[in-house]
Amino acid sequence: MTYHTTMSRLRQLDSRFERIFGTLLGLGPLRLHRFGHDHDHDEPASDVEADVLAEVRERAGDVHERLSHEHDVFAVELAGSTGGGKTMLIERLIERADEGERIGVVVGDVTGEDDAERLRAHGVAVENINTGRECHLDPMVVAEALDGFDLEELDTLYIENVGNMVCPADFPLGANRRVLVVSTTEGDDVVRKHPMLVQTADVVVVNKVDLADAVGTSVERIRSDVGAVSPETPMLEIAAKTGQGIDGVVDVLDESRTEHHSHRTAPPHHGDDTESNHTGDSGH
Numbered sequence: 562m563t564y565h566t567t568m569s570r571l572r573q574l575d576s577r578f579e580r581i582f583g584t585l586l587g588l589g590p591l592r593l594h595r596f597g598h599d600h601d602h603d604e605p606a607s608d609v610e611a612d613v614l615a616e617v618r619e620r621a622g623d624v625h626e627r628l629s630h631e632h633d634v635f636a637v638e639l640a641g642s643t644g645g646g647k648t649m650l651i652e653r654l655i656e657r658a659d660e661g662e663r664i665g666v667v668v669g670d671v672t673g674e675d676d677a678e679r680l681r682a683h684g685v686a687v688e689n690i691n692t693g694r695e696c697h698l699d700p701m702v703v704a705e706a707l708d709g710f711d712l713e714e715l716d717t718l719y720i721e722n723v724g725n726m727v728c729p730a731d732f733p734l735g736a737n738r739r740v741l742v743v744s745t746t747e748g749d750d751v752v753r754k755h756p757m758l759v760q761t762a763d764v765v766v767v768n769k770v771d772l773a774d775a776v777g778t779s780v781e782r783i784r785s786d787v788g789a790v791s792p793e794t795p796m797l798e799i800a801a802k803t804g805q806g807i808d809g810v811v812d813v814l815d816e817s818r819t820e821h822h823s824h825r826t827a828p829p830h831h832g833d834d835t836e837s838n839h840t841g842d843s844g845h
């Protein structure tokens with residue numbers, strides 16, 4: 562990790578720390594400046610980071626509990642770069658939804674309502690989150706957004722994260738599945754450059770495969786990188802604009818939904834309540 566990356570990540574965690582342990586617990590902003598140049602370098606930043614990330618995982622577990630167990634909502638997060646096609650994939654999934662399936666979408670963007678309006682045009686319930694300077698959603702803002710829905714009236718919730726291939730890796734949101742959308746237009750090194758986010762994904766969807774040749778991207782190289790970085794993670798090829806491959810995404814999500822339902826109705830065993838590796842309530 563470069564110095565710059567380390568510092569910006571720690572600053573981000575610093576502000577997160579203030580919000581979690583300060584504002585949310587009613588203590589007011591703590592104004593911690595642990596990571597400033599003129600402060601004690603003896604203080605192990607990693608402890609703070611560990612505390613913050615543990616808190617984030619706990620909050621993600623709360624979201625999971627609320628959605629999955631209290632209201633039986635199947636939640637799918639979509640992460641990936643700006644322009645990779647997350648919003649369009651959600652639009653395609655909405656178009657292919659079963660008759661009567663009640664869908665909600667939480668949309669995170671740094672600013673604006675562009676994606677929210679696109680999705681509202683499909684007649685689904687949408688809550689927009691503007692994150693300002695933050696490059697990712699976190700389970701606390703998702704929990705606030707959930708207040709805007711009648712969760713008893715939802716079957717499926719899509720959560721579109723802020724367009725970013727780095728920041729969301731450390732911030733589970735409590736969804737049942739995280740779908741990572743990458744695009745051939747990002748180059749065929751996109752997966753090997755962002756292994757951490759890939760490793761948190763349950764499915765990698767490569768979008769714009771119809772443009773691969775035009776932009777000189779090898780989908781096979783992306784596939785072999787996914788295999789190297791995260792061997793268990795399935796990879797699907799789609800072109801959201803034309804609809805190519807969308808049925809495959811529907812099938813994978815339907816399979817997950819079925820697992821989710823049988824899991825809910827199955828007797829508890831070995832105390833593991835986790836749907837996947839990012840729900841945040843499992844401790845791994």
Ligand code: MG
Nearest residue numbers: 647648676721
């Ligand atoms: Mg979008």
